[in-house]
Amino acid sequence: MADYKLIYFDIPGGRGEPLRIALHAAGIEYQDERWEFPEFNQRRGDLRFRAVPVLQIDGQMVTQSNAIGRYVAKQADLYPEDPLQALYCDEVCDAVEDLTHYVVQTFGLKGDSLRVAREQLVEIRLKTFLSGFDELLRRGGGEFFAGGKLSIADLKMFVQISSLASGNLEHVPADLVEQIAPSLLSHQTRVMESTVVTAYREANL
Numbered sequence: 704m705a706d707y708k709l710i711y712f713d714i715p716g717g718r719g720e721p722l723r724i725a726l727h728a729a730g731i732e733y734q735d736e737r738w739e740f741p742e743f744n745q746r747r748g749d750l751r752f753r754a755v756p757v758l759q760i761d762g763q764m765v766t767q768s769n770a771i772g773r774y775v776a777k778q779a780d781l782y783p784e785d786p787l788q789a790l791y792c793d794e795v796c797d798a799v800e801d802l803t804h805y806v807v808q809t810f811g812l813k814g815d816s817l818r819v820a821r822e823q824l825v826e827i828r829l830k831t832f833l834s835g836f837d838e839l840l841r842r843g844g845g846e847f848f849a850g851g852k853l854s855i856a857d858l859k860m861f862v863q864i865s866s867l868a869s870g871n872l873e874h875v876p877a878d879l880v881e882q883i884a885p886s887l888l889s890h891q892t893r894v895m896e897s898t899v900v901t902a903y904r905e906a907n908l
């Protein structure tokens with residue numbers, strides 16, 4: 704087997720966590736290299752786009768969380784074979800990526816700037832994306848987003864919704880998901896209780 708190393712922050716979320724779960728599900732042994740933020744700032748110059756996650760395969764760097772996610776998911780039976788269902792899966796992953804980008808733009812702000820940015824985030828982006836995600840879940844049949852079973856799209860959404868519903872994002876109401884798209888909370892529980900996620904968590908206690 705090739706030599707795999709995943710580089711990401713030492714957090715159980717963001718763009719990296721779905722990759723860790725999928726790598727575990729695929730049975731791929733990998734070095735889980737976790738950088739604290741000061742280390743990231745020191746070493747990011749070595750990364751192709753100065754950003755994480757990065758997957759190294761036999762020393763070769765690969766970037767872009769969704770590309771990496773598809774690559775790993777195909778080896779974990781977490782990516783639909785049917786082209787249309789694969790398109791649905793990709794749409795969800797890319798939409799989550801867009802939303803992540805908007806959320807991250809509000810990081811590092813303080814005081815009134817943070818409040819205004821987060822209020823706009825809620826009104827302009829979050830409400831739109833949560834409604835859209837709800838629509839995509841219904842398109843998938845209500846339980847999963849694509850292929851009628853768990854896929855990388857569900858893992859990405861699960862991580863995103865867990866963050867939004869945690870109450871940790873200041874000025875983002877903790878019950879926003881419940882107000883706009885309660886289906887996503889049921890989905891979060893379904894994914895959290897899936898054998899893919901419980902096995903990953905047990906292995907990483």
Ligand SMILES: N[C@@H](CCC(=O)N[C@@H](CS)C(=O)NCC(=O)O)C(=O)O
Pocket residue numbers: 717718719753754755756766767768769800
């Ligand atoms: N499109 C890239 C985005 C990567 C990205 O922005 N990663 C964040 C962490 S989750 C980062 O490294 N941000 C630092 C920066 O770009 O300044 C992907 O999906 O991997």
